[in-house]
Amino acid sequence: MIWKRFAPKKRPGDESPTGLKASEGAIVAGGDVNGSVAQHIEAGQAFVLSPEAHGPIPADAAGHGVxxxxxxxxxxxxxxxxxxxxxxxxxxxxxxxxxxxxxxxxxxxxxxxxxxxxxxxxxxxxxxxxxxxxxxxxxxxxxxxxxxxxxxxxxxxxxxxxxxxxxxxxxxxxxxxxxxxxxxxxxxxxxxxxxxxxxxxxxxxxxxxxxxxxxxxLDVLAPADAVELFTRVLTQHGPRDLTGAEALCAELGHLALAVEQAAAYCAETGTGPLAYLERLAAWPATMYAATAEGGDSARTCARIWRLTLDRVEATPYAGNVLRLLAWYASDRIPRDLLAPLAPPPDLDAALGRLAAYNMITVHPDGSLTVHRLVQSLARTPDAEDPHRQALDIEVARGLATALLVAAYPADYADPANWPRCQALLPHVDALTGHHADEHDTPDTATVLDLSASYREDQGALAPALAGFRRALAARERTLGPDHPEVLASRNNLAGTYEAAGDPRRAVPLYEAVLADCERVLGPDHPYTLITRNNLAGAYKAAGDLERAVSLHEATLSARERVLGQDHSDTLVSRNNLAHTYLAAGDLDRAVPLSERVLADSERVLGPDRPETLIARINLAGVYEAAGDLDRALPLCETGCAAFERVLGPDHPRTLSARNNLASMYLAAGSPDRAVPLYEAVLAACEQSLSQDHPITEQVRANLRVARTA
CATH class of the missing domain: 3.40.50.300 (P-loop containing nucleotide triphosphate hydrolases)
Known part of the structure; x- marks a missing residue:
């Protein structure tokens, strides 16, 4: 660097007395140097600056603070x-x-x-x-x-x-x-x-x-802190109605910026928290972009995340993955659910990019979390946002549904599949809750049907009924009244009516489905045989034992002919017929047929399959009805232990089996063993099923009788 004093142009005779010329870098000043200026030459350019700029910044430059x-x-x-x-x-x-x-x-x-x-x-x-x-x-x-x-x-x-x-x-x-x-x-x-x-x-x-x-x-605010922030902003000019503040903050995911902007909007417009929630549901795109007067429109969540996605979209699949994840529950999304989307390295790169920008969280177990407000925004079309185009969002919803269909186990009754079924339930509920019924597709109906079947098996009858009804409506609208999947949905809905103790609705629906199955699919189609078996069970539940026995016998004969003696459906029909003989008081046929069912089930299916466990408890019941408690009690005790080991202590079938065991204790003259067991089973039913579940009501009635014995 060269420092040079500005000087007048040299004239002849201006040389110094010593004969020396002023060298470059010297500062020549006469008298007081205050206010003098210097020229700094940098890269061929000259800059005028004051003398204090010549050296480094002084050590005491901070003074009293900068x-x-x-x-x-x-x-x-x-x-x-x-x-x-x-x-x-x-x-x-x-x-x-x-x-x-x-x-x-x-x-x-x-x-x-x-x-x-x-x-x-x-x-x-x-x-x-x-x-x-x-x-x-x-x-x-x-x-x-x-x-x-x-x-x-x-x-x-x-x-x-x-x-x-x-x-x-x-x-x-x-x-x-x-x-x-x-x-x-x-x-x-x-x-x-x-x-x-x-x-x-x-x-x-x-x-x-x-x-x-x-x-x-840095995570989102604690719920109480989010409400406090909302309250401070909303009430800065005086008291306001805070009803619904907690719900609004929860809906906004306790994200500080969203909470602050919602409160500022409410304060300026006179909108209460509940009204803001309604607007958010009705006009999400508008509300996500809204700011109070004087607010920074560039600092809305929509604008901030758009800038983030501008960077994220450079990684293949990243934007599509985020739009897809927006349709699931916000927490514990199984990573393997996304496996069909892309080769593992590409999927890893997409998830890594999203995690790097905190758009998702990848947990050590591989599951994923997305902030619920990020999800909501990603599901909300905005023509001006390239990341939120309506067609892209619709495609993502369809793909999210198809992935759930592919991931949901078809055999909901197998205990090995229960953890997977349970893990996917919140995502089925979120997916179907995020769009109106009229947007349901055949894939939506399939995943609703699968999840409802699992729920019914676990004793959750109310959500199972809701799922089956919606699945049926979707299939009828998209596939037509005679499609096999429509017939399957109507059969499943009838079965849940029966499980809920409502044979008056189950029987006519089964009868209509059976007639349609025979007309559309033929008398020997598996769907037809399933419906015929189920209708026979509904007749039995309604007390029409004559028609129940006749239809079960016909169904068993058809299954033996079409499916074979050892097919699992044939074993089910044989078990159901034996149990109907028992209900009709025909022990001469019930006992040998029940013994055969248990032997065949153990041989074909194995000792721990749910069908085998049911056959064991049913045979114990047949022995009890025949007055043979010496064989009934140990078989029922063994069966209950197996149910608890295989299905767990709170599964409906386990609770039903323990109820049967308590009844046998009572029949054996041991109310001191029956009553405590009934009480334990009732407590478990009320906790894991519901107060009005048919099993709960049956156990409650049995307990009343046992206490008077």
Whole structure:
């Protein structure tokens, strides 16, 4: 660098008495130098600056303090533990300490940083918007000017260099907040130059910091803090109706930005929390983009996440995956549900990119979580947002449905499949709850049917009925009245009516389905035989034993002919016929047929299949009816133990089996054993089933009788 004093043009005779010319770099001044100016030449350009800009920034430049930390909002709420954690992490002396606070856009990272930095005591506390490398340089240059205003005439890069030198020379006197960092590479040149000090980074990026900083994840507000924030903003000018505030904050996922903007909107428009919820449901796109007068329209969740998705979409599948995940429950989405979407490396890359920007969370068990507001926004079409086009959202919904169909186990009665069925239930409910019934597709109907079948098997009859009804309506609308899947849906709905103890609705529906099956599919089609078997069971439940026996006999004969002697459906028919003989008092046929059913089930299906367990309990009941308690009691006790081991203590079939065992104790003259068992079974029924479930009501009635014995 060359420093040169401005001087008049040389005239002849102006040489100095010594014969020396003024050399470059010398400063020549006569008398008082105050107010003199100098020329700085940099890259061929000259800049005029004052004398104090000639050397490095003085050590005492901070004076009584230099700070541009943003004012802390009056409504800042909560974050006590996060602030304490930051304070603890920044107590260690020595080399530069860097903390990177990451989280979803709008979670409150910048607000937390401002609140924490405002309470620090370093002489220099400087805030730099660091979303680009150029922004970092500009913020560093601004620090130089704040420390030494006379540097303003220098090029920005020189100012930044002066600031970095001052920071490096005074490591114990400063705190930097690098806000909204988009890439570690943007701040690495600065961090590499400062050997000490304190740096707090805020970023949407969760990954890429292991070489640069200790990461701190910032989550959404605690529910109570979210309500407090909403209350503070809403009531800043006086009391307001807060009814529904908790529900609104929950709907917004306790995201700080969304809660604050909703409260500001309510305060300005006179809208109450409940009314805001209604508007959010009716006009989501409008409400997500709405701000109060004077609010920053660029700081809505919709705008912030659009900028994030601009970056995420560069990774194949990432945007599509996020739109797909928007249709499931927000938490514990099984990662393997997405396996058919793309080859594993591509899917890994998409999920990794979304996780890096905190759009999703990948848990150690592989499951995924998405903030519910991110999901809601991703499901809401907006013609002006390239990431939220209506057709893309519709395609994502269809794909999300198809993936659930592929993942849901068809054999809902197998205990090995129950964990999977249970894990998928919340996502079925979320998917079907996020769109109106008229948008249901055949895939929607299939997943509703599968989940309803599992629910009925577990004793959850009310949601099973709702699922079967909706599945039937969807199939009738999309497939026509005679499609086999429509017939299957009508059969399943009738079965749930029967399970709920309503044979008056089950019988006519079964009869209509059977007639349609015989007409459309033929008398020997498996669906026809299933419906015929089920109708016979409904006749039995309605007390029409003559028709029940006749129809069961015909069904068994047809299944033996069509499916074979050892087919599982044939074994079911044989068991049902034996039980109907028992109900009709025909023990001469009930006993040998029940014994055969148990032997065949153990041989063909194995000892622990649900069908075998049922056959064992039914045979015990037949022995009891025949007065042979010596064989009935041990067989029933063994059967109950097997039910508890295989199906669990609270499964409806286990509870029904234990009820039967209590009845046998009572029949054997042991009310002291029957009553406690009835009481235990009733308590379990009331807890795991419902007060009005048919099994619960049966056990309750049996207990009343046992207590009077």
């Amino acid at each position: 700070s541009n930390i943003p004012a802390v909002a009056a409504h800042f709420t909560g974050r006590t533990s996060e602030l304490a954690s930051l304070e603890e992490k920044f107590t260690d002396p020595g080399e530069v300490l860097v903390q990177a606070v990451h989280g979803l856009g709008g979670v409150g990272k910048s607000a937390l940083a401002a609140r924490w930095a405002a309470g620090r005591h370093e002489p220099v506390r400087w805030w730099i918007t660091a979303d680009t490398a150029a922004s970092v340089d500009a913020g560093t240059a601004a620090l130089a000017r704040a420390l030494q205003p006379g540097l303003a005439a220098l090029p920005a890069e020189v100012q930044a260099e002066r600031a970095i030198r001052w920071l490096a020379d005074h490591p114990d006197r400063w705190l930097l907040v690098l806000d909204n960092v988009e890439s570690p590479a943007h701040v690495r040149p600065l961090l590499d130059r400062v050997p000490g000090g304190r740096v707090l980074i805020t970023t949407r990026l969760a990954s890429g910091w292991h070489r640069h900083a200790t990461v701190v994840r």
